[in-house]
Amino acid sequence: MHANENDTVVEVETVLGPxxxxALGTTLMHEHIFVLTADSQANWERDWDEEARVADAVTRLRALRATGxxxxxxxxxxxxxxxIPRVLRIAEQVPDLNIVVATGVYTYTDVPAYFRHRGPGALPGLPDPMVDLFVRDIREGIQGTDVKAALLKCAIDAQGLTPGVERVLRAVARAHLETNAPVMVHTHPGTxxxxxxxRVLDEEGVAAARVQLAHSGDTSDADHLTELADAGYLLGMDRFGLDTMMPFEERVAIVVEMCRRGYASSMVLSQDAACHIDWIAPDLMPLLPDWHYQxxxxxxxxxxxxxxxxxxxxTAMLVENPRRWFERT
Ligand SMILES: [Zn+2]
Structure with missing residues (x-):
C-alpha cells in the first residue's frame, strides 16, 4: 500500500498489482477461488486436474465480471x-477483475503444527514469528511471487478464544499495527x-473501523449486530447461498433490519463461495444450488x-464500504 502526505491509502494491492x-467498484468482500486441504489433497485426491480447475475458475470469474x-x-x-502462484495464473486470464488476497492463519483451535514450537510456543516471551511472516507477505510478496497481501485474516468459531486462536489474533493485530493492512476475522455470531x-483487539490497540467481522450475517440477532456496528466494526453479511446454515429469507431479513436501523454503512455483502472447495463431498453440492459468485x-x-x-x-454495501475499509481514514 502507498500513502500520500495526508496518510490516506489511495491504492490497494491486487494479484496483478496496485x-x-x-477503481475497486462493485466489490464482493469475501469470496474464495479455491478452498483446499493441501496435505489431504496430496495424499488422497486422485481426480485433481490442475489445468481443468484453472480453466473452470477462469470461466466462473469471467462470468462474474460480466455481471458488473x-x-x-x-x-x-x-x-x-x-x-498464490495458482491464483496468479488465473488472474492473468481475467485481468479486468481485481482479485485482492490476504495473509494470516485460519484455525478454530490450535496454531498449525508448524508454529507450535516456534516463538512463544517454544519459550514464553519470545516474539511470534507469524508477525514477521505476515508483514513479509504484505510488504514483499507471497510464496515467492510479487503478489502482496492487502489484508490480514484469522478466525474464531464456536470453540471460542482458545490459546491458539488468541495467539493468531494477537499476531494479526501486531502485523496490522506495523503495516496498516485491514483485518478480517471469521467469527461465529451465534456464540x-x-x-x-x-476485547483482544482493544487490548492490542486496533481501531474497530479497520476490522471486518466476517460471517456476521449468520445470525438474526439484530441487537448483537447493532452493538458491534456501534463499536465501529464492519459486518460481513457474507454467506448468501449457504442456505442450509441459514435460509435465504432470514439472511435477507437481517440485512433489511440493519438497514432499517440505519447501519447500511456498517455492512458488506458477499457469498463466501468458491470455484471449488474440497470440504464438501461433490455429490452434496446440489444441496446448495445458490452458493455461487452471482x-x-x-x-x-x-x-x-x-x-x-x-x-x-x-451502493454503500457493495461499493463505498469496501473502499473505505481499505483506505486509511
Ligand atoms: Zn471464507
Missing part, C-alpha cells in the same frame, strides 16, 4: 490451501465471538430492494 481504491462485479476479496490463508475479538447480484440485491432497502444503501 489499483486505486476509487469489478473486485473480489479472497481471504484464503494458511490452513485453507492458499496457493457472540465478535465480543472476544473486540447470487448476491442476481437474487440478494433484488430481494433487498423489494423489501424497501434504498438503492444508495445497496
Amino acid at each position: 489499483v486505486s481504491t476509487a 462485479v469489478t473486485t473480489i476479496v479472497d481471504p484464503t490463508v494458511d490452513g485453507i490451501g492458499r496457493n 457472540r465471538t465478535g465480543l472476544d475479538v473486540r 447470487h448476491v447480484l442476481s437474487d440478494v440485491v433484488p430481494a433487498l430492494r423489494a423489501a424497501g432497502v434504498a438503492k444508495r444503501d445497496v
Whole structure:
C-alpha cells in the first residue's frame, strides 16, 4: 500500500498489482477461488486436474465480471490451501477483475503444527514469528511471487478464544499495527465471538473501523449486530447461498433490519463461495444450488430492494464500504 502526505491509502494491492481504491467498484468482500486441504489433497485426491480447475475458475470469474462485479476479496490463508502462484495464473486470464488476497492463519483451535514450537510456543516471551511472516507477505510478496497481501485474516468459531486462536489474533493485530493492512476475522455470531475479538483487539490497540467481522450475517440477532456496528466494526453479511446454515429469507431479513436501523454503512455483502472447495463431498453440492459468485447480484440485491432497502444503501454495501475499509481514514 502507498500513502500520500495526508496518510490516506489511495491504492490497494491486487494479484496483478496496485489499483486505486476509487477503481475497486462493485466489490464482493469475501469470496474464495479455491478452498483446499493441501496435505489431504496430496495424499488422497486422485481426480485433481490442475489445468481443468484453472480453466473452470477462469470461466466462473469471467462470468462474474460480466455481471458488473469489478473486485473480489479472497481471504484464503494458511490452513485453507492458499496457493498464490495458482491464483496468479488465473488472474492473468481475467485481468479486468481485481482479485485482492490476504495473509494470516485460519484455525478454530490450535496454531498449525508448524508454529507450535516456534516463538512463544517454544519459550514464553519470545516474539511470534507469524508477525514477521505476515508483514513479509504484505510488504514483499507471497510464496515467492510479487503478489502482496492487502489484508490480514484469522478466525474464531464456536470453540471460542482458545490459546491458539488468541495467539493468531494477537499476531494479526501486531502485523496490522506495523503495516496498516485491514483485518478480517471469521467469527461465529451465534456464540457472540465478535465480543472476544473486540476485547483482544482493544487490548492490542486496533481501531474497530479497520476490522471486518466476517460471517456476521449468520445470525438474526439484530441487537448483537447493532452493538458491534456501534463499536465501529464492519459486518460481513457474507454467506448468501449457504442456505442450509441459514435460509435465504432470514439472511435477507437481517440485512433489511440493519438497514432499517440505519447501519447500511456498517455492512458488506458477499457469498463466501468458491470455484471449488474440497470440504464438501461433490455429490452434496446440489444441496446448495445458490452458493455461487452471482447470487448476491442476481437474487440478494433484488430481494433487498423489494423489501424497501434504498438503492444508495445497496451502493454503500457493495461499493463505498469496501473502499473505505481499505483506505486509511
Ligand atoms: Zn471464507
